[in-house]
Each structure stands twice: as structure tokens, then as C-alpha cells.
Amino acid sequence: MKIPFSPPFIDQSVIDQVMDTLNSKWITSGPKVKALEQEMVTLTGSKEAICVNSWTSGAIMMLKWFGVTAGDEVIVPAYSYCATALCVLHCGAKPVMVDVLDDLTISPVKIKKAITNKTKAILAVDIAGLPCNYDAINQLIKDPDIRNLFIPESEKQSLLGRILLISDAAHSIGAMYDGLPSALKADITIFSFHAVKNITTAEGGCICLNLPEVFDCSSEYGFLKMFSLNGQTKDAFAKSLGNNWRYDIIYKGLKINMPDICAAVGLAQIRQYNGLLLPQRKKIALKYCEGFSPFKWFIAPTLQDRKRESSYHLFPLRVKNITEEERDQIIDKIMETGVNVNVHFIPMPMLTYFKSIGYRTEDYPNSYKQYSCEISLPIYPQLKDEEVDYIVENVINKIQSVVYQKKLVEVIS
Structure with missing residues (x-):
């Protein structure tokens, strides 16, 4: 059996939307981008949503927007994809890396x-789809x-009067916090629509604004x-409407x-997300937990x-008391069964x-500790029950073979 790691969800509705765009010339x-932005406002409860061509470019734009x-310094977790820090560097500022908790989110x-008097923003990363501890972070940045x-050095910084909290929500579309969309817990939340994400536009991203009332989010959207x-001042669509x-x-x-053409996908x-795509991801994640829990x-x-x-963007399986080298051995063995992991x-x-x-x-000792024993398993709506069973069986067998061999070596030595 061959099981890819994370293929995009392409059904007839996706094909129909893309064809509708092509046929429209x-x-x-x-209009498709505007419709997707409106769907994002509905899904996240945000005040405004701006679609862009990637998470990274969206983050660069919002850091520049804030001045x-x-x-300047921007605090980021050491345990993240490189874009989290590169967007800061592209603005000329310094990423200040900090360690993470055992749940993989920033500490x-x-x-x-x-935090220093140079800190202008915090980029908190929702790893694997789990929101950070936003209550604690918000309490921190609002502490007198x-x-x-905080030393404001731009108009937006003076208006906010404190450190800006940006949620790197590349993994966490649909995540919840206190029963509400987790995007509501940050000033700005930036999602990724990359090909492997829960919702994709092939490449793309979306910035959601939940700024305090001192900001006019409608004006900021414009x-x-x-x-x-x-x-x-005018996009191509506006210019195409008559003598404009x-x-x-x-x-x-x-x-x-x-x-x-990307927004159509x-x-x-997104119109199937809460009813079909997200529940299916959750079902698979719970099945993994049930299979590995013994x-x-x-x-x-x-x-x-x-x-x-x-x-439920990723299922970050971690194996207790193994080294990075042993983790790599397990990955190689799993791959031999046709199951692609990451x-x-x-x-x-x-x-x-x-x-x-x-x-x-x-x-950043805890970042390394978590990385050294982590294996990301396939989790996407198209996975069939028999494929999930196949993954569970082979992952157990390959981990057991390495863990058992390790115990034998320990006993012999």
C-alpha cells in the first residue's frame, strides 16, 4: 500500500470552482478572492480578512504595516518553520528566539x-493546529x-501602545479557544493556504484583523x-469595469x-470545511490516539x-526515550512500508x-528534545479507514522493533 503524506483535497466542487473562474476569463x-475573504471573516469571526499570495509575504506586510x-526585535519560537523568522529578517529586524513548551507551543x-525595550511584536506559532496559550501572552503584553x-516609533505603534501580538496560524485554521475561533485571541492572525494545509489555494495566505477599537479595521483593510x-489605488478588476x-x-x-484562479480552490x-474536512481530520487523529495509547x-x-x-493539521507522534538517530531509523523503516511520514x-x-x-x-533544549523524537503521520480527509489501520499497524511494528532492539542492547551491555 502506498500512502502519501499530505495530498490536496480536490473534489468535483473544487474543479467546478476553478472551471467557473477559467470560463469567466x-x-x-x-470576485473569487473577495468571496474567499468573506468566507474567512465568517469562519474566524474576524473584523476583516485580506488574502495574499503566501503566509510569508502576509507576515512581512503586517510587520512593515506596524513599522x-x-x-527592532520580534519574539519567535525556535521550534517553527523558517518563515517565522525570515519575515522578521526581511524587515531588517532581529528575531529573538525562545523555547517552547512540551505541547510544542511558545513558552x-x-x-x-x-522582552526588552526593543521588542515590537510577538509571533506566536500554533504548531500542528494547537493554539498557543493566548490568555497568558495577552496578559503579559497588557501588563503595565x-x-x-514599549517605545512606539511609528503611527501604528503609538496607536496600539504596546507589543503587537501576531498569531502564526499557518497550521490552525478552524482551531478553537474558549469555544470561539482562536483567531480572535490575537491582534492579527495569519493563515497559510499552502498545498499541504487544511484549506489550500495551491499557494496563498490570509491576514485576519482583530485589532482593538482604536483602529478602524475597515480602513486598514482598504x-x-x-x-x-x-x-x-485600483486593482485590475476595478480598472476593467468600463472607463476606469x-x-x-x-x-x-x-x-x-x-x-x-487560486482563490477558487x-x-x-472552505465551504465544506466545518461540515466535512475538519471532522474527518479529527476522526483520524482520535483513531491514531486509540491505536497508540496502549x-x-x-x-x-x-x-x-x-x-x-x-x-488537526498534523498528528505529531512522539516516541519516549529515543534519540534523534533512532527516530530517523524508525522513519526509514516506516517509509519502507509505503507510508510517507515527515x-x-x-x-x-x-x-x-x-x-x-x-x-x-x-x-533551546526543549525545542531539540521535541524535534528529536517527533514523527508526523499522514492526516487528511481522503484517508480511508483501512489506510489508517495500515498506518497504525506499521508504525507500531517499526517503533517496537527499534525500541525492543534498544532494550536488548541495554541488557547485553
Whole structure:
């Protein structure tokens, strides 16, 4: 049996939406993008949503919007994909990496220790779909002593008057916090629609605004739509409507708009998300937990607690008391059965570029500990029950073979 890791969900409704776009003869930013933005507002409860061409470009735009620049610091977890830190570097600022908790999310205690008078923002990452401890982070950034450290150096920073909280929700579309969409817990939440995500547009992302009342989110939406199109006052769709060709450039913007041909894929998927796609992911995650729970080596991922529920984007299986090398052996053995697995994530300080600019793996011991024993299993709506059973059986067998061999070696030595 051959089981891929994370193929996109493409059904007839997706094909129909894409064909509708092609037949309309309008494939760049237009009505499909606007419809997807409206669906995102409904799904997340946010005030506004702006679709862009990737999570990364969306994060760069929002840091620039806030005035983050050279000399500033942005706190990020060491245990994340490289884009979380690269977006900060692209603004000329410094990513200040901190360690994570055992549930893989950023540690509020470590955040507090990392805050200085240069800190302008926190990028909190919802790993595997599980929201961070946003209550603790919000309490922190609103603490009078922390607020007094904040030095505003732009109009938006003066208006907010504190550290900006951005949720890196690349994994967590549909996640819940206190019974509400988790996007409501951050000032800005940025989702990814990359090909392997719960909802995809092939490539793409979406910025959701939940800024305090001192901001007019409707006006910010208009500004950001222009900023994402080179600072141009009219998009191509508006210019195409009759005698409407004249435009102006009023900001030094970016070119990061999402095209309709991509939005069409996400539009079809989001309309099935809560009723079909998300429940199927949850069903598979629970089946994995049931299959692995009898074994002492199984470290169960946090899927739900009294405040949070995951979006079930990944199933981050962790194996107790193994080394990184043993984890790699297990992966090789699983792959031999036709089951494709992955690892999320290699901590950023282990990567060549980040090492070259001074980050050290040993400064983030829990990030390395979690990475060294983690194996991400396939989890997507198309997986059939017999395929999940096949994965569970082979993962158990291959882990047991390495763990049992290790015990024999220990006894012999």
C-alpha cells in the first residue's frame, strides 16, 4: 500500500470552482478572492480578512504595516518553520528566539524573559493546529510594567501602545479557544493556504484583523489591499469595469495579491470545511490516539484541553526515550512500508543560515528534545479507514522493533 503524506483535497466542487473562474476569463484578483475573504471573516469571526499570495509575504506586510524595522526585535519560537523568522529578517529586524513548551507551543515564561525595550511584536506559532496559550501572552503584553517598556516609533505603534501580538496560524485554521475561533485571541492572525494545509489555494495566505477599537479595521483593510498591490489605488478588476483605467501609486507597496484562479480552490474547500474536512481530520487523529495509547513509548499530542481545540493539521507522534538517530531509523523503516511520514519541525537554530548568524541549538533544549523524537503521520480527509489501520499497524511494528532492539542492547551491555 502506498500512502502519501499530505495530498490536496480536490473534489468535483473544487474543479467546478476553478472551471467557473477559467470560463469567466478573469483569473487574477477579483470576485473569487473577495468571496474567499468573506468566507474567512465568517469562519474566524474576524473584523476583516485580506488574502495574499503566501503566509510569508502576509507576515512581512503586517510587520512593515506596524513599522517594524532595523534595530527592532520580534519574539519567535525556535521550534517553527523558517518563515517565522525570515519575515522578521526581511524587515531588517532581529528575531529573538525562545523555547517552547512540551505541547510544542511558545513558552509565555520564555517570552517574558526575552522582552526588552526593543521588542515590537510577538509571533506566536500554533504548531500542528494547537493554539498557543493566548490568555497568558495577552496578559503579559497588557501588563503595565511590560507596556512601560514599549517605545512606539511609528503611527501604528503609538496607536496600539504596546507589543503587537501576531498569531502564526499557518497550521490552525478552524482551531478553537474558549469555544470561539482562536483567531480572535490575537491582534492579527495569519493563515497559510499552502498545498499541504487544511484549506489550500495551491499557494496563498490570509491576514485576519482583530485589532482593538482604536483602529478602524475597515480602513486598514482598504489600505492593506492597496499595499498588497504595489500601493496602487485600483486593482485590475476595478480598472476593467468600463472607463476606469486611471490609477495612482500612493504607497511603496508590495506585489503579493492572491489571484482568483487560486482563490477558487480555497473557496470550494472552505465551504465544506466545518461540515466535512475538519471532522474527518479529527476522526483520524482520535483513531491514531486509540491505536497508540496502549504503548508506554507513546507521547500523545495535545489535541484538546479545557480551553483549546486543535485544527488537526498534523498528528505529531512522539516516541519516549529515543534519540534523534533512532527516530530517523524508525522513519526509514516506516517509509519502507509505503507510508510517507515527515518531521515538524527542524528547530531553526539547527539550520545552516541561522547557525551562521549566531543562533545555537543548545540554547533551546526543549525545542531539540521535541524535534528529536517527533514523527508526523499522514492526516487528511481522503484517508480511508483501512489506510489508517495500515498506518497504525506499521508504525507500531517499526517503533517496537527499534525500541525492543534498544532494550536488548541495554541488557547485553
